[in-house]
Amino acid sequence: MIVTGELVNGERLDEISLSEKFGCSRTPLREAFQSLAASGLLELIPHRGAFVRHPDLSDMIEMFEVMAELEAFCGRLAARRVTQQDLAELYRTVIACEDAVANNDSDRYYAENEKFHHLLYKASGNQFLADQAGQLHRRLKPYRRLQLRVRGRLEQSLSEHRAILEALENGNADDVAVALRAHVAVQGGKFNDLMASYKSFQQSGQKFGT
Amino acid sequence: MIVTGELVNGERLDEISLSEKFGCSRTPLREAFQSLAASGLLELIPHRGAFVRHPDLSDMIEMFEVMAELEAFCGRLAARRVTQQDLAELYRTVIACEDAVANNDSDRYYAENEKFHHLLYKASGNQFLADQAGQLHRRLKPYRRLQLRVRGRLEQSLSEHRAILEALENGNADDVAVALRAHVAVQGGKFNDLMASYKSFQQSGQKFGT
């Protein structure tokens, strides 16, 4: 089920008008609301309705803080548990990223970057952790997306991927964790990038998909 | 909304008989199913129904692995961000725990232990992290509960709390993290405790509350 729309923070979603818009009844809409509320995009207030809840800047910083730690932990576990096949697949995404950078194809880079991270989650050998990391990753998607548009970020990100992969191959858990934390964390100049992407996201219409 | 019942793994929940049991229609039941599925207690298969999904032993080990890391991270952040008031409240729970141990009151210990951990989550200064940690904590509740019944575990747990609090007071992030990881992680003898509590949980009827 998919909900698409231009939504501003705090807006109430009217069940009736939305059901007309989507050509369905209120029942499946309410189920979709619950699903979206569970992933934090909506807030359901009893007898009041469903309200759009954009994370504010401080929420986002908090989420990135946790994301960095989750990925670092994935990396630390993966350093011990990664298989040859995982390494090979990770290597392929790095190659593909190089290609994307060479062609300045940020969409393609984005897709391969996503693959890289999901492979890493899986390589942790902890399915629950991989699920949690994947969920949070998905939730931060729209913000990270815009960050990659920042000039020079593609190259930097790529070289960080290389470093992560190298540390993984060496089986050095601490190196992997440090590299991943730095790769994901919002710090230094990246804070301004995040803030810019946040504002741009706030202004523009946006799409939520489930 | 509350769901209580004796449920075995893999069982399909029949909407009609449950709606009769609770004296409501299928609509609110289905909403409850979604909520339970979101927190991982049920699995909803389209056109098939809602199935009880107990974590198996390996799921649980995975969850405890993540729990340990989340708490360690809470602790690391708290070492920097904890307030005097947080410290005072943490201290109070430790005193209360001492009292509970002295009276061999495992129920009371359990309650104060819970308070200790939630205070720690809050002390991280990261609300998102605190929520995530709290959710996972709640999900692991029934298993941890039985672990505390193991002879000598109360005293050990208490002394670990003391060490954690001391490291927090000293502001030593690494010490806090190490102590918490050890406190939460399933390792060594605790693995057997977990396995025993798991089996006992599997056998007995159990209650899920939301």
Next chain:
DNA sequence: AATTCCAATATTGTATACAAAAATCTTGAC
């Protein structure tokens, strides 16, 4: 006797109708 196809049945998914709660508007008093 086993297997496959089709029909019957049961169960989930959706629409609509009704009930309850909240929000709004009107009317009256100060």
Next chain:
DNA sequence: GTCAAGATTTTTGTATACAATATTGGAATT
């Protein structure tokens, strides 16, 4: 003119009826 209380309207929450899909049982064929 402003505020408050009550009535009206709007909107969420729930029940029920209907549609669509999956499962099960039986019959026919190989």
